[in-house]
Amino acid sequence: xxxxxxxxxxxxxxxxxxxxxxxxxxxxxxxxxxxxxxxxxxxxxxxxxxxxxxxxxxxxxxxxxxxxxxxxxxxxxxxxxxxxxxxxxxxxxxxxxxxxxxxxxxxxxxxxxxxxxxxxxxxxxxxxxxxxxxxxxxxxxxxxxxxxxxxxxxxxxxxxxxxxxxxxxxxxxxxxxxxxxxxxxxxxxxxxxxxxxxxxxxxxxxxxxxxxxxxxxxxxxxxxxxxxxxxxxxxxxxxxxxxxxxxxxxxxxxxxxxxxxxxxxxxxxxxxxxxxxxxxxxxxxxxxxxxxxxxxxxxxxxxxxxxxxxxxxxxxxxxxxxxxxxxxxxxxxxx
Amino acid sequence: xxxxxxxxxxxxxxxxxxxxxxxxxxxxxxxxxxxxxxxxxxxxxxxxxxxxxxxxxxxxxxxxxxxxxxxxxxxxxxxxxxxxxxxxxxxxxxxxxxxxxxxxxxxxxxxxxxxxxxxxxxxxxxxxxxxxxxxxxxxxxxxxxxxxxxxxxxxxxxxxxxxxxxxxxxxxxxxxxxxxxxxxxxxxxxxxxxxxxxxxxxxxxxxxxxxxx
Numbered sequence: 001x002x003x004x005x006x007x008x009x010x011x012x013x014x015x016x017x018x019x020x021x022x023x024x025x026x027x028x029x030x031x032x033x034x035x036x037x038x039x040x041x042x043x044x045x046x047x048x049x050x051x052x053x054x055x056x057x058x059x060x061x062x063x064x065x066x067x068x069x070x071x072x073x074x075x076x077x078x079x080x081x082x083x084x085x086x087x088x089x090x091x092x093x094x095x096x097x098x099x100x101x102x103x104x105x106x107x108x109x110x111x112x113x114x115x116x117x118x119x120x121x122x123x124x125x126x127x128x129x130x131x132x133x134x135x136x137x138x139x140x141x142x143x144x145x146x147x148x149x150x151x152x153x154x155x156x157x158x159x160x161x162x163x164x165x166x167x168x169x170x171x172x173x174x175x176x177x178x179x180x181x182x183x184x185x186x187x188x189x190x191x192x193x194x195x196x197x198x199x200x201x202x203x204x205x206x207x208x209x210x211x212x213x214x215x216x217x218x219x220x221x222x223x224x225x226x227x228x229x230x231x232x233x234x235x236x237x238x239x240x241x242x243x244x245x246x247x248x249x250x251x252x253x254x255x256x257x258x259x260x261x262x263x264x265x266x267x268x269x270x271x272x273x274x275x276x277x278x279x280x281x282x283x284x285x286x287x288x289x290x291x292x293x294x295x296x297x298x299x300x301x302x303x304x305x306x307x308x309x310x311x312x313x314x315x316x317x318x319x320x321x322x323x324x325x326x327x328x329x330x331x332x333x334x335x
Numbered sequence: 336x337x338x339x340x341x342x343x344x345x346x347x348x349x350x351x352x353x354x355x356x357x358x359x360x361x362x363x364x365x366x367x368x369x370x371x372x373x374x375x376x377x378x379x380x381x382x383x384x385x386x387x388x389x390x391x392x393x394x395x396x397x398x399x400x401x402x403x404x405x406x407x408x409x410x411x412x413x414x415x416x417x418x419x420x421x422x423x424x425x426x427x428x429x430x431x432x433x434x435x436x437x438x439x440x441x442x443x444x445x446x447x448x449x450x451x452x453x454x455x456x457x458x459x460x461x462x463x464x465x466x467x468x469x470x471x472x473x474x475x476x477x478x479x480x481x482x483x484x485x486x487x488x489x490x491x492x493x494x495x496x497x498x499x500x501x502x503x504x505x506x507x508x509x510x511x512x513x514x515x516x517x518x519x520x521x522x523x524x525x526x527x528x529x530x531x532x533x534x535x536x537x538x539x540x541x542x543x544x545x546x547x548x
Contacts, residue, residue, distance in 0.1 A: 009382065009385070036412060058415075058416070080415040080416065081375070081378075081379065081382060081414070081415055081416070082375065082378070083373045083374070083375045083416075084375055084379055084414070084415045084416035084419075085415045085416045085417075085419075086415050087411055087412050087413070087414065087415040087419050087423075088411065088420070089411075089412055111517065112417050112459070112515065112516050112517065113415065113416035113417035113418075113419070113420070116417060116419075116420040116421075116458055116459075117415055117416075117419065117420060120420060144520045145519075145520055150519065150520070151520075152517075152520065200365075200374055200375070200378070202361075202365070202375075202377075202378035202381075203362070203365060203374070203378070207369050207373065207374035208369045208370070208374065220373075220517075220520070222372075222373035222374075222517070223369075223373060223374065224372065224373060224517050224520060224521070225371070225521055225524055
């Protein structure tokens with residue numbers, strides 16, 4: 001394992017300690033009470049009378065979730081152990097910390113553990129404090145299931161978080177923020193490829209075995225096995241295999257306008273990502289689909305996994321407005 | 336014959352053994368989880384039971400119900416994921432039928448098991464055949480009741496049967512696809528792999544059995 005850590009049992013706490021020191025102008029850590037030191041709170045939270053936007057999930061996907069806590073973006077992130085949902089009390093504490101009386105929204109990837117814990121947090125917020133909390137789970141990974149509601153959430157979470165956060169900052173009520181998140185989720189599609197396993201600090205080695213030189217199409221960001229394993233192929237050929245299921249799924253059609261994200265899972269260089277992006281752009285041009293804007297970088301990782309994913313979001317005027325809305329968070333700022 | 340009693344020392348020993356199990360089998364549970372999930376099951380149980388071990392001495396003066404409520408709360412708070420609400424829920428509810436008691440009858444023990452397993456089924460929305468820990472726990476609890484109530488087996492014999500049925504239930508997860516959890520997304524590729532939750536549940540039942548007087 002080539003990782004810079006101390007005791008594997010301390011990785012999350014030590015990361016959070018460093019994170020709030022490094023980004024002290026943006027965030028603080030709630031250490032007391034039910035938050036259990038697992039809530040990253042924006043310094044702008046509750047500064048405005050608006051719906052509270054709460055994102056969260058397991059650690060090991062940085063800059064996801066905590067990197068998107070800031071002005072005009074999420075108000076707080078709930079932080080779990082590596083690849084593991086946070087527990088109910090920190091989810092509950094976060095709702096209390098960001099609620100201005102307009103209610104809150106939980107946004108996270110669609111995983112069984114996250115659903116159980118966040119739901120218990122929401123129930124507690126309702127029962128003990130009368131805070132209304134609504135939930136939208138992100139389901140952008142096209143290959144993870146035939147049924148959209150069973151799909152898991154991966155890099156496309158970024159866009160859903162961004163849309164809902166902008167809607168809340170613009171003064172939308174809770175129903176409108178939920179609708180914005182659902183709308184963005186319904187037109188966001190992602191698929192990835194992995195070429196190595198992430199290493200688990202607790203194990204001191206890879207989560208799963210992968211022959212050097214192999215790739216796995218469709219692998220999830222926790223290393224959940226994908227649909228097909230084979231030898232690594234040239235970038236264009238890999239992108240072709242990813243783009244085909246994405247385009248066919250929504251489906252994206254001639255005349256559509258899209259936001260594109262080519263995302264590194266951790267270890268794939270920016271050089272490679274742009275080679276992949278170039279192919280994505282070629283395919284979209286052939287299909288008559290216009291690229292509105294693009295992001296290329298690491299937005300949702302799996303620690304040191306080699307691999308990348310492509311996300312497309314089909315846009316309309318409302319989604320453009322929300323995704324273009326200014327925000328300032330440690331890992332995403334736009335004016 | 337005097338009535339069969341399980342006292343607090345029994346339950347404390349069970350909890351201590353569970354903590355040992357979580358350390359010893361950490362890599363095994365994680366290996367199982369790596370094949371069809373995200374590889375964290377062993378680490379998560381270890382994180383949870385380390386917290387339990389840290390506090391167990393200060394809980395020993397509590398009654399059985401409170402003792403397990405504390406164990407469950409520690410797992411729920413420290414673990415997260417699916418294991419936190421499931422095993423956390425199991426232990427939080429496990430002592431509910433015996434509030435304030437320092438020892439329990441075998442009938443009460445069966446009720447505790449039923450209460451604990453019921454919350455796992457409810458929270459996980461899982462049924463037998465979904466390739467989850469319920470494949471171990473539901474048949475085991477049913478076998479426990481049948482063996483003790485219907486077949487009139489001695490308590491320890493009844494628990495032995497429950498542990499065996501639970502173990503067979505875990506084996507039954509190997510040849511099937513998953514209908515719950517992360518393995519659900521794998522479809523046919525989950526076939527041939529044991530469900531990690533069913534494996535940890537089997538080990539937990541064995542600890543309840545092994546410590547019985």
